[in-house]
Amino acid sequence: MEKLKRNMIVLRGQDNGRKSVFSLPGLFRWNRLIALLGAIAVLLFFVYPILKLVLLSFQGEQGLTLSHYNELLQQERFWSTLRNTVYIVIGSTVFSLVIGTALAWVVAYTDIRHKSALHMGIMLCFILPSYVLTLSWSSFTGSQSWLAHVLQWIHPDLAPWSMYSMGGIVFVMGIHHFPLVYMFTLDVLRKIPRDLEWAARAGGASRIEVFRRITLPLALPGLTAGGLLVFLASLDNFGIPAFLGTPVNISVLSTLIYEEIIGFGPSAFARGASLSVLLGAAAVVGSLLQWILLRKSHASDTMQPDLTPRYDLGRMRKPLAFTIWAGLALITIIPLSSMISMSLKRAYGLGLTRANMTLDNYRYILFENERVWQAIQNSLVLSLVTMLACLIIGSGFAYIRVRKPNQFNKMAELATAVPYTLPGIVFALSMILVWMEPVPGWNPGIYGTMTILFIAYICRFLILQIRSSVTSFMQLDASMEEAARISGAGFWRKWITVLLPLLLPGILTGGMLVFLTALTELTVSALLYSSGSQTIGVTIFSFEQAGDTLYSTALSSLIVALIAAGGVILLIAQRWATRKGVKS
């Protein structure tokens, strides 16, 4: 017996001896230390803020209370806001689903030309920040636009449909979010095996029947998941209802929380917190449903996407292509040009004639207003730092998550998803609550500075990087790493020469996503910014609130130009990278 035990120890010792240069207890402690630090960080940055928010909503003068909720439920304003939120979210989700699914079907199954250009055109609606899209549409349908003049000319009573209405919000939100559905559905549709469809056709089913009995049931989980994604995005969206709803007294939950906090100061924190808990709960329920559905549709994950067309459009090809392109132009390019022409006007309320055209608005925002420069600088620094921090932390975590999956880092991944799952305004409020007084009686002086924005951005966007990096690592077989190690490569050598080149495209895509999202972020910064730490989104929002539409449209046009320039650089870089890849 003794002998056996000793042998076991020897064996185990040998195992460990080969694994590392550290002594076993040392390694054990080292790992535990990292795990412990990680756990503390996750708790502090991701779990504690939410707990604090929930607690505050139940906190009364003495002990726990439901009074804040009671107060809410008795306010007519709360119920009307809730109604608006429900209508807007459902309306825009349905709208996005219809357009997104239709376009996905066309791109996935038909032999329409220029698919990649079409893909880009569809994505444009989503790449543009929601407030830019909103400003475009409000200038396009304003009483001063050429559209209004054309309608007037047709019939004196005709006027464009006002965007400052429920319908307008639903519409703009719908066109902003449909690319989400499109992306999601495209993949789902491509993975539906065509032999099933063929089999049904051979069995004498009509096209309609095939769609109803084969395609639709198979696509449904993916579709619903895409719908839920849009549902979450609509709950989260603050820009569109803030620009279009607030002026006409239509508030949704996200704007109501903002108004409470901004208009009433700390006295309203408890009210804002209870509203946030309700909004956050809706978002969490949505996410859970989505997660369940996705697990269901994972069955098709092993399928290879099938990229060859299944439907020959024949004579319909040209008209259909024309309709789609015209539609895309109508929802983005034309309103955008309308926004740009608005930014060239001398005074609001004048028609755009040669005499009224001026570059004064651009001169003002670029050369006479230092805050705009400061904002552009802040946003750039913020998004760069956020991107780098997320790249390092997110990829490091993703590596551990993929190579040594366990219950602990699964929980950590869930925790990091919380700030992004929660609507931005809810997350921002929880950030204020935590960083004002992390420990009772201690103020780190972080609130009201750039630091809180750094913390908030990194916490919110980290999950985007983790997801991209996890996907990258998943695609990389562990055997690559082993091969490198067996061939005698050390830690650095292994990473620099073997792993990084393989991983970089995926990881950098995540980084770019973080950078772009952070650059034009509005919701979180609207609550957290202060003098000297304003961001681009906040500056545009402030101009618009103050009625300086000429400046807000000018700055938005500049941002669009920036994004376009970035896109072109990215394309060139990709071309260059693929060519290089081919060479080697």
Add this chain to the structure above:
Amino acid sequence: MIPFKKSLLLPLLAGMIVFSGCSAQGQATSDQGSSGGASSTVSGKLSFYTSQPEEDAGKLVKAFNDKYPDVQVSIFRSGTEEVTAKLQAERQAGKTQADVLLLADAVTFENLKKDDLLQAYKSPERSAIPTDLVDPDGMYAGTKVMATVLATNTQKVTTQPTSWQVLTLPESKDASIMPSPLYSGAAAYNIGVFSRTDGFGWDFLQETKMNGMAVIKGNGAVMKAVASGEKSYGVVVDYLVAREKSKGSPVELIYPEEGVPIITEPIGIMKEAANVPAAQAFVDFILSEEGQKLSAEIGYSPIREGVAPPEGLKGVSEMKILPGDAAKLAADRETDKQQFINVFGE
């Protein structure tokens, strides 16, 4: 992150500056880059929180910088109510970040004074300002006179109204707009005054609401809606209307016969100001004849005696004023805002 404490020498020097005076009687600013005793002693960062339009605040700061080139002013602009909410939040977070405040009305400053957020500074320039428009304790001083008036779009409205009551009549059905007291200090003041004035009261506000009065965030947005013809009638501060009119927008400015509420956009220094000397120099500059002339050029009715109001605006002596009791209004501001939500919330 923690602003370092200035030595105690600076406040003393600042005192000297104050007495050296900044009378720029008609002279062009000759201090540019000069090492004149006054301007060279004031330097560093100055954080300026205001509810003025960005452009106007920018012009003030630029003129101030011509005089004091060594001060870097950072501006935070939002509606008065948002600025005060922000200050309260900053105070909870441990330290207020602002040095100087210029917000809509005395009521706001009364509340800040009550919360002990301000410090006293009796600028020598106060001698030329009517005593009822400055705080006797020196916590704040008015910087201009601003009436809230009726603006109409001349393309939509042919017979100009003479009374506030037009907002409850069929001719303005769904065609009038006002700023929100939850955002704009001027609007919060107006609600306070109207709801306590005989012949108006909450009933009047309720009726305007029933008549389809739209509420938008700030005065600038109200002006925009009227100028573009989206709305025909607007409740808005006077200088914006005069300015748009002079630019060629189809708008008209009306002082209704019942009278107009006026605010003074006071300026005050925060108790926790990090840069007191620069803050005091800034206050002096805004109240000085030079600052007041600049303010009139920008389009505001000046508060200082002996500076003429701009074209198209009445001076304080020519207006019929709807009075408001600042102390009473200050005590009731939050309840007024809540009441407003109850009336206009849906």
